[in-house]
Amino acid sequence: MKALVLTEPKTDARFTEIESPSIAPGKVIVRLKAASLNRRDYWITQGLYPGIKTPCTLGSDGAGIIETLGEGVEKRSVGDEVVLYPGRDWGTNEAAQADDFAVLGMPDNGTFAQCVMVSQDQLFAKPQDLDWSETAALPVAGLTAFRSTMVQGRIQPGQRILITGIGGGVAVFALQIAVAQRAQVIVTSSREEKIQAAKTLGAEAGYLYTDPTWNRTALKEHGPFDLIIDGAGGPGYGDLIALLKPGGRLVNYGSTAGRPESLDLFKVFWRQLSLIGSTLGSPRDFQAFLLFVEQHGIRPVVDQCIPLSEGGQAIAAMQQASQFGKITLHMEESIFAPPQT
Numbered sequence: 001m002k003a004l005v006l007t008e009p010k011t012d013a014r015f016t017e018i019e020s021p022s023i024a025p026g027k028v029i030v031r032l033k034a035a036s037l038n039r040r041d042y043w044i045t046q047g048l049y050p051g052i053k054t055p056c057t058l059g060s061d062g063a064g065i066i067e068t069l070g071e072g073v074e075k076r077s078v079g080d081e082v083v084l085y086p087g088r089d090w091g092t093n094e095a096a097q098a099d100d101f102a103v104l105g106m107p108d109n110g111t112f113a114q115c116v117m118v119s120q121d122q123l124f125a126k127p128q129d130l131d132w133s134e135t136a137a138l139p140v141a142g143l144t145a146f147r148s149t150m151v152q153g154r155i156q157p158g159q160r161i162l163i164t165g166i167g168g169g170v171a172v173f174a175l176q177i178a179v180a181q182r183a184q185v186i187v188t189s190s191r192e193e194k195i196q197a198a199k200t201l202g203a204e205a206g207y208l209y210t211d212p213t214w215n216r217t218a219l220k221e222h223g224p225f226d227l228i229i230d231g232a233g234g235p236g237y238g239d240l241i242a243l244l245k246p247g248g249r250l251v252n253y254g255s256t257a258g259r260p261e262s263l264d265l266f267k268v269f270w271r272q273l274s275l276i277g278s279t280l281g282s283p284r285d286f287q288a289f290l291l292f293v294e295q296h297g298i299r300p301v302v303d304q305c306i307p308l309s310e311g312g313q314a315i316a317a318m319q320q321a322s323q324f325g326k327i328t329l330h331m332e333e334s335i336f337a338p339p340q341t
């Protein structure tokens with residue numbers, strides 16, 4: 001089968017032919033219809049991810065049709081349309097994942113391929129109202145956004161929420177979830193056109209984080225905030241706490257901009273702030289997220305849907321962060337079929 005494989009550390013993923021998975025007991029082989037990119041795939045190709053092993057098929061997000069059932073699989077049938085929970089072995093603690101928790105696509109072979117083998121408990125029914133590309137956009141970004149906003153952020157109707165770096169896949173889902181919860185949402189971005197796109201999804205206002213005075217203007221015009229959802233970290237992280245109401249919450253799920261440089265602990269303890277970390281989500285969170293998507297009619301924002309064969313270049317291009325929302329890959333077999341003679 002065709003796949004996008006990291007063949008050596010610190011190289012681009014290669015579109016190549018690999019052996020199809022052979023079925024194992026308790027496992028299921030899914031013929032993938034679509035997958036989607038995450039910044040994690042970019043970090044892996046840069047060597048900036050723990051435990052990199054090669055060769056490994058990349059990709060954490062996928063959706064498709066069950067093709068083969070392993071011995072002992074009873075909960076699923078061949079032909080079921082499914083979306084994959086992107087992790088395995090979360091464990092029994094809803095507060096945090098177990099030590100052996102892993103995400104599809106490193107070290108286990110992932111979804112940037114025509115087929116993937118996963119455990120039966122990683123399979124969830126495909127939302128009926130979404131197409132394959134939209135469905136494949138859901139798992140990592142949507143689940144991370146759902147846990148950050150709803151579980152860790154405990155978002156409430158009417159609250160003022162700030163979401164940083166709105167062009168990101170997670171950030172766009174966080175916006176859609178917060179708007180569905182009837183929160184007032186303000187966003188930041190490096191590009192004016194992304195702020196405009198966020199407004200069409202229900203954001204009230206937006207600020208360019210490239211403007212050094214944005215924090216003060218946002219505080220004056222729309223603050224202070226009940227909740228901030230941040231995936232950037234970096235030098236700006238410490239400044240975010242000044243934008244929170246007393247008792248406010250700052251949920252961070254990533255550090256695209258690096259490590260924070262400073263943190264005024266006096267403000268944190270005196271103003272009773274909560275600094276909270278969030279990573280992906282449990283299978284229970286995923287089930288709740290899929291229900292939320294269905295109940296609120298959320299449609300993932302897909303910036304572009306490209307063939308699997310072009311995924312390597314698309315991962316490398318994530319460095320520029322020019323997309324708004326998700327980049328998805330489709331596995332249409334006709335693309336890979338030998339030319340007709």
Ligand SMILES: NC(=O)c1ccc[n+]([C@@H]2O[C@H](COP(=O)([O-])OP(=O)(O)OC[C@H]3O[C@@H](n4cnc5c(N)ncnc54)[C@H](OP(=O)(O)O)[C@@H]3O)[C@@H](O)[C@H]2O)c1
Nearest residue numbers: 039165166167168169170189190232254256257279280321
């Ligand atoms: N903890 C988890 O489970 C988890 C899950 C998914 C992702 N993550 C992490 O979360 C981060 C975002 O992931 P993603 O997949 O959403 O990435 P993405 O789609 O590639 O988006 C990254 C976005 O970061 C924003 N950004 C960059 N520098 C910034 C800064 N200085 N201040 C504010 N925003 C900045 C940009 O927003 P603009 O384009 O609007 O400027 C960019 O679009 C990554 O670091 C990723 O590794 C963690």
